[in-house]
Amino acid sequence: MASLSQIRTKISSVKGTRRIMSAMKLISAVKLKRAQDLLIANRPYSDAYQETTHNIAKRCDPESHPLLRKEENPRKLHLVFLTSDRGLCGSFNSHLIRKLETYLVTETKEYDEVIFSFLGRRGRDHFAKQDLRVSESFTGITDRNFMEIAEKVAQELSEEYSKGEVDEVILVYNYFKSALTQEMTYERVLPIEPAEEQSKDETLIDYLYEPTQTEVIDKVIPKFIEARVQRAIQESQTSEHAARMTAMENATSNADDVIKNLTLLFNKTRQAMITTELMDIVNGTEALSKGGDE
Helix, strand or coil: CCCHHHHHHHHHHHHHHHHHHHHHHHHHHHHHHHHHHHHHHHHHHHHHHHHHHHHHHHHCCHHHCHHHCCCCCCCEEEEEEECCCCCCCCCHHHHHHHHHHHHHHHCCCCCCEEEEEEECHHHHHHHCCCCCEEEEEECCCCCCCHHHHHHHHHHHHHHHHHCCCCCEEEEEEEEECCCCCEEEEEEEEECCCCCCCCCCCCCCCCCCCCCCHHHHHHHHHHHHHHHHHHHHHHHHHHHHHHHHHHHHHHHHHHHHHHHHHHHHHHHHHHHHHHHHHHHHHHHHHHHHHHHHHC
């Protein structure tokens, strides 16, 4: 049985850990609120831009821009994998990694080559042990620099696709649904899919382009890739903060349970020691009284 001093030390240690977990939960809650506000503000713009781009793609000749081409039999896939830099966020990273490993085994057999870009240290470090072709990797992504990083990633992806070095580009990230739910998403951003076909009774009406259709396409299409990468980064970061806040809340609750159990053990141990000492006193007293009677 542990001594009272050992139990007291354990209680003190768990209380210190609890204070750290509680502080991290509060910090994550503040970061989540800020990231969630930015994400919710950006979603309507991102969705509207996506709809506009798909409508333009439907009305334009695929030969009018390199990013509008579509390979009939895609053989080269580029995966952009978004994870976090730090841990202590529950199964946020491990769930993504496990799902992606399954995806690579079951869904990429038809491709001759799979190229990776990593946004986040956890995903990069995990797959560094494997023989993969890595195009680029970024770490230290924050709400202050994610736009610059998204621009660099989008530019690299656009150049590769325009040169025919890849036939498809898929973003892999956690989609933020709520503070308790994040859903892994595979989003194909290239080739750009035209809008869904209209019914036979509807006539496809073209846009009025200003100054020209070519100039509009040259501006809108590349910007679409950047907008989707920005959206993916925001979704991933918001999901990370939510997962870390939940994990720290669970850790704090578990620490409370451990402290409660250790305190109960401390009291039982102290009571057992007191009982033992009392028994020794009683036995000693009885021994002395019997000796005196003799």
